Amino acid sequence: MRCFRDEEKYKKYRKHYKKVITEAKKRYYKDLFDARTNSVKKLWNNLNQMASLGKRNSTNNVHKLLVNNTFIMDQKLISNHFNEYFCNIGTNLQNKFRLCNDSDFKLYLSHPVSESMYCEPISINEFLDIIAKLNNNKSPGPDMITPLPYSLSLPLLQHFTSVQQCFSSMLLHCHFKQLY
Secondary structure, three states, rough: OOHHHHHHHHHHHHHHHHHHHHHHHHHHHHHHHHHEEEEEHHHHHHHHOOOOOOOOOOOOOOOEEEEOOOOEEHHHHHHHHHHHHHOHHHHHHHHHOOOOOOOHHOOOOOOOOOOOOOOOOOOHHHHHHHHHHHHHHHHHOOOOOOOHHHHHHHHHHHHOHHHHHHHHHHHHHHHHHOOO
């Protein structure tokens, strides 16, 4: 029979235990990766050991293999069957698929539009959030415009009701910029 008091003690102890373990792990890893006391080589060795990236000495030996409902135990035959399987895997997969004509893609791709692109519609709020998150200290892109003008125009852009309206206004501005 469970006692409420014992359960509360257990939960309190478990919470304390987890806290102690967490602190001990933090201290252990801080000491393990302290650059002041370890060389670079030692730091990499510790990291590789933790991530299990070190050299592996274990090998996986296959002692018997089932082929066509018969077990093969000769190591040379097992090796030959593995080689045969892995050397032919591409050909075997290719034979499972039907051959296609060069024009099969036309069945599901109709009338390509070569000078078009589709952007999934976004709301004006998403657009304004992206502009608000721009880092003004970044260098300009191919258009030679830094993010700063966009950030400064944020109060003006908030008056638009759609992203398309906002872009058309920007394109109009770019057009006037090229004219003058």
